[in-house]
Amino acid sequence: MTLTTNIRKTVTELADGRQLIYFDDCETSLATARDIRDERPLGDRAASGTMRLDALTGDWVAIAGHRQNRTFKPPADECPLCPPGSGMVPSEIPATDYDVVVFENRFPSFSVKASPAAHASSCFQERPAAGRCEVVCFTSDHSAHFSSLSKSRARTVIEAWVDRTLALSALPDVEAVFCFENRGQEIGVTLHHPHGQIYAYPYVPPxxxxxxxxxxxxxxxxxxxxxxxxxxxxxxxxxxxxxxxxxxxxxxxxxxxxxxxxxxxxxxxxxxxxxxxxxxxxxxxxxxxxxxxxxxxxxxxxxxxxxxxxxxxxxxxxxxxxxxxxxxxxxxxxxxxxxxxxxxxxxxxxxxxxxxxxxxxxxxxxxxxxxx
Ligand SMILES: [Zn+2]
Known part of the structure; x- marks a missing residue:
């Protein structure tokens, strides 16, 4: 599928059923075919947790205990966002190279597969953390930064944000779509590979x-x-x-x-x-x-x-x-x-x-x- 300005989009699936989408630059040198399958034994995909209402402020808080197990500052040769190569840990991305890639987060705060709510009283309101969390890799180059991307690559990222905003806005439970990037250890970044995230919230954030x-x-x-x-x-x-x-x-x-x-x-x-x-x-x-x-x-x-x-x-x-x-x-x-x-x-x-x-x-x- 070709988006505007000849940016090509290819939709695939990971071993546990999560969606993965390639966006190729308009002057990409990559081959069209993306038939490399994800062969990892991933088992069932993780469910997101629940949301609880803070009765004092009226703000929703996503409670996601499973996220404590997520990948934390792996060494560069075990980066799950690098294309598969010599690394010990199989990559999240099956293709040998990519321009921009978007996939559903393996440890999501919000997901279509959300845990059921267990509490419902006037002060203790809880609901499933429905929605979706996606990861956006800006480049396959582990040591790059957004600021070092070419104009053409930045344009591909913008097209990916547009595409995902449209797709996530169309999901039944989604009320707001937020595309963001955390850069730097000081912000609490756990993976150094240049990437951003997209949260599709089931409520309008405060x-x-x-x-x-x-x-x-x-x-x-x-x-x-x-x-x-x-x-x-x-x-x-x-x-x-x-x-x-x-x-x-x-x-x-x-x-x-x-x-x-x-x-x-x-x-x-x-x-x-x-x-x-x-x-x-x-x-x-x-x-x-x-x-x-x-x-x-x-x-x-x-x-x-x-x-x-x-x-x-x-x-x-x-x-x-x-x-x-x-x-x-x-x-x-x-x-x-x-x-x-x-x-x-x-x-x-x-x-x-x-x-x-x-x-x-x-x-x-x-x-x-x-x-x-
Ligand atoms: Zn990397």
Whole structure:
């Protein structure tokens, strides 16, 4: 199957029935045939756990005890995301090489195969953790980073995010789809191979719900989209703009809460990644790579070398079934690093009551990112 811009998609299945999908670059050198079967004796696939409602806050919490057994920082020659080669542990990916590959997580927080709920009282509500968790490998090169990918490869990843957002949004229990990347040990990454994840949640997560409520109120009061007004005011002010193109602008938010935080938003009002046009996806590949390279030059070690910035990058898309008319797509990138070797911990105020304190002025973050 060929997607737009000649990116090829091939759907296959792993030994335990999980789906695995190859996305090939438009100028790929890989062969078309992908008939290599996964011969591992995997047994039954793991079920996800349950979700419990925190009666104090109204937030759902996924309880997934089985995830304690997942692969934790394996040596490079046992990486399950590298194509099978000399490694001792068979790879999750059967093909001898790949460009971009997406597959269902072996240890999912949310799954179509979810454990049944055992509790139901006014304070103890529980439901199956239905949904889906997928892994997205950006390259077969173990030592690469997203920022070192070619523009063409970044474009393939964008097409994979679009494809998966559409497919996961169509699942019966899914209310929100979140594509994200955790990069760096400081973020708690357990596999160093360059990869991201996609969570398809059976509920609207708290931050999404909070942003949606603000967007509804803004629209009711002004008739305009909150995200569009924020972008217009950032552009008019200019002090926090990092970079801008024909279709996208990156800025440090006015009330940034992390030591390094950037939002990247399209100029047109779109609810999610699938709504982007082909020219918008093309420029996104370019401006996102530029942004990641700026982040990697943000801090400099005493010996003059650049610090590989640990970061979380996540796509805030409109929920699947509500508020799409007031939601506006944006990417949020944030880092916990407040100086080389120094982490910002979410301590008493942030973890206890959600009272954020940022020691760095957002205008200074933007100025530094512009000069990198
Ligand atoms: Zn690897």
């Amino acid at each position: 931050r999404t719900a909070q942003v949606l409520a603000r967007a509804h109120a803004h629209h009711a009061g002004t008739g305009r989209l909150l995200g569009a007004d924020i972008l217009a005011q950032e552009l008019a002010d200019g002090a926090r703009i990092v970079s801008s193109g024909e279709h996208w602008t990156a800025y440090v938010p006015f009330a940034a809460r992390w030591p390094v935080e950037v939002h990247l938003t399209p100029h047109r009002d779109v609810p999610d990644l699938p709504a982007l046009t082909s020219p918008e996806r093309d420029e996104l590949a370019e401006i996102y790579l530029d942004l990641l390279r700026r982040l990697d030059g943000y801090y400099v070690n005493t010996d003059g070398s650049a610090v590989e910035l640990p970061y979380i990058a996540g796509w805030h898309q409109a929920p699947v079934r509500q508020g799409r008319e007031v939601s506006r797509l944006y990417l949020q990138i944030m880092s916990v690093l407040r100086a080389p070797g120094r982490l910002k911990y979410l301590a008493g105020s942030e973890s206890g009551v959600g009272g954020w304190v940022n020691d760095v002025a957002p205008e200074r973050i933007a100025a530094r990112l512009r000069e990198v």
